[in-house]
Amino acid sequence: MADSLAAHLSARVRGMRSSLLSRADLDSLLDRDPAGMADVLLATPYDKEMAESLTRYAGIDAVEDAATRNLINSFARLRSLGRGQLLGALTDTFLARWDLMAVKSLLRNRHRELDAETGAASLKPGPSMPPALQKDLAAQPTMEALVQGLVAWNARLCRCLAAALPDYLKDRDLRVLEEALDRAYFPGNVLKLSGATDPDSRFLKGILRLEIDRINLRMLFALREGGANPEDAIQRLLPCGGLSAATLRAIATAQSPERAVEALERTPYAELAEGLAVLGKTGRFAKFDRQMEHIFLKRLSLSANLGPIGVAVLMRFAWLKYNEATNIRMMARGQSIKLARARIEEELVYA
Numbered sequence: 269m270a271d272s273l274a275a276h277l278s279a280r281v282r283g284m285r286s287s288l289l290s291r292a293d294l295d296s297l298l299d300r301d302p303a304g305m306a307d308v309l310l311a312t313p314y315d316k317e318m319a320e321s322l323t324r325y326a327g328i329d330a331v332e333d334a335a336t337r338n339l340i341n342s343f344a345r346l347r348s349l350g351r352g353q354l355l356g357a358l359t360d361t362f363l364a365r366w367d368l369m370a371v372k373s374l375l376r377n378r379h380r381e382l383d384a385e386t387g388a389a390s391l392k393p394g395p396s397m398p399p400a401l402q403k404d405l406a407a408q409p410t411m412e413a414l415v416q417g418l419v420a421w422n423a424r425l426c427r428c429l430a431a432a433l434p435d436y437l438k439d440r441d442l443r444v445l446e447e448a449l450d451r452a453y454f455p456g457n458v459l460k461l462s463g464a465t466d467p468d469s470r471f472l473k474g475i476l477r478l479e480i481d482r483i484n485l486r487m488l489f490a491l492r493e494g495g496a497n498p499e500d501a502i503q504r505l506l507p508c509g510g511l512s513a514a515t516l517r518a519i520a521t522a523q524s525p526e527r528a529v530e531a532l533e534r535t536p537y538a539e540l541a542e543g544l545a546v547l548g549k550t551g552r553f554a555k556f557d558r559q560m561e562h563i564f565l566k567r568l569s570l571s572a573n574l575g576p577i578g579v580a581v582l583m584r585f586a587w588l589k590y591n592e593a594t595n596i597r598m599m600a601r602g603q604s605i606k607l608a609r610a611r612i613e614e615e616l617v618y619a
Contacts, residue, residue, distance in 0.1 A: 277349055277355075277578050277581055277582070280349055281346075281349070281581050281582060281585050284342065284345065284346070284585055285585055285588070287313040287342075288313075288588055288589065288592055289312060289313075289592055291618055293312065294592070294595055294596075294599075294616075294618070296308060297309075297596065297599050298599055298603075298609055298612060298613070299609070300603065301327075301603050301604070302327040302328040302330070302331050302600045302603055302604055303326070303327055305331050305596070305599065305600055305603070306318055306322060306327075306330055306331055306334075309331065309334060309596075313338070314334055314335070314338050314596075317333075317334040317335075317337040317338040317341070318330070318331075318334040320334070320337070321333040321334040321337065322334075327604070328600045328601065328603075328604040329388075331596065331597070331600040332388075332597050332600055332601075333399055335393070335593045335596040335597050335600075336393040336399050336593065336597075337398075337399065338593065339393055339395060339589060339590060339593040340393075340395055340396075340398060342589050343363055343395040343396075343586065343589070346359065346363075346582055346585065346586060347359055347360065347363070349582065354466065354468065354469070355468060355578050355579055355582070358468055358469060358472050358579045359579065359582050359583075359586075361457055361472065362472060362475070362579070362582075362583050362586065363395050363396070363586060364396075364424075364425055364453065365453070365479070366392070366393070366394060366395050366590055367394040367395060367396050367397060367422065367425060368425060368449055368450075368453050369392045369394070370391070370392045370393060370394030370397050370402065371394070371418055371425065371426060371429075371449060372392070372446055372449065373390055373391045373392040374391065374402070374405050374406055374414060374418070375411075375414070375429075375442065375445050375446065376390065376442065377390060377391065377406060378406075378408065378410075378411050378414045379411065379440075379442045383407075384403060384406040384407045387406060388406070389601055391406065392594075393590075393593060393594075393597070395590075396422065397421070401421065404417070405417050405418065405421070411433070411436065411437070412433065412437075415429045415430060415433050415445075416430075425449075425452075425453065426449075427452075428448045428449060428451070428452035429445055429448060429449065431448070432444050432445050432448035433445070443504075447504065450483055450506060451506060454476055454479055454480050454483065454506055454508070455480065455506055455507050455508040457472075457473075457476055458473055458476050458477060458480070458508040459508065461473040461476075468578055468579040468580075471571060471579055471580055472579055472583075474567075475564070475567065475568075475583065476508075477508060477509050477510045478510065478563070478564060478567065480506045480507075480508055480509035480510070481509045481510050481511050481537065482560050483506055484505045484506055484509055484511065484516060485511075485519070485532075485537070485540070485544065485556075486547070486553065486556065487501065487504065487505065488501055488505075488516065488519050488520055488528070489519075489525070489528065489544055489547045489556075490547065490553075491520075492520075492522075492525065492528065498517075498520040498521045499520075501520050502516065502517060502520050510536070511535060511537075515531055515532070515535060518531040519531045519532070525544070525545055525549055526545065528544070529541045529544050529545055532544070537563075539559065539563070540556065540559050540560070540563075542555065542559070543555040543556035543557075543558070543559040543560075544556055554614055554615055557617075558617050561591070561617045562617075564587060565584070565587060565588070568580055568583050568584040568587060569584055572584045591617055594617075595616050595617065595618075598612065598615050598616060599612060599616070602615070
């Protein structure tokens, strides 16, 4: 990317970063109920969306709607910075990771046969999925209807679901659909970027490979807790990640969670030992997920500061913004069901 474009891009994104809430701002929301959170957000860069949401909703619904709309609006501005260039296509590819998470949350609710209102708490925001569309999709009465609606909305991301649907209907195993999405998006995009030589494409490929490692590690340690056959677990792993086949096999076949963690000591993921140990012993993902988020953000921040990788600048802001909106939604949900502050904080990720 030309130096002049990189400088312009960095300046624009710095301006957008100034709208992010501080740690103190977010902490102040923890001591308020959803109505109080709405009052606070009216005095922040969420003011426009919060005011609009309050005309249609109240309490937690208004806070979640405002956070999601603000996220979508921010990502639309982010996309506009690189439109018509390679950078724009790379940004769209990266942002689709969160649309994938939104799709998974819809699939899980339909699998559990939750109606749209009951399942609203567990839905993830999608940067290309407006709240009204997500609500319509959540109301689909069958998995077949939901998959049809998702393919119509985004065939590039979701057409793999149509191919996997017959296998899901046969055994009602949700992993068939979720793993089809992961396989199509993560290894699929790594392979598409494999021949690219520009620094932006190579950087995005590296981030996607990190994501593949995250998925594979999460799967292996979760399956260990469930007593799955190691060979079955190995067969389900995604290709194209950074961890070697030998390391993944050592984790899968280790005799204890501690031995499994030891297999990572000579890899870039040695710092995940504590989170993976907790995951292996208890099945709780929170600590591991927070540690992985920090690894991603550290990689993004380092590359964005060094330059001239323009996509890293965009990706860092996107990650920070999505993290902020997710924290706000989680706080509102936690407060609405009277969770202890410490329990809510356990689920939050601060950049």
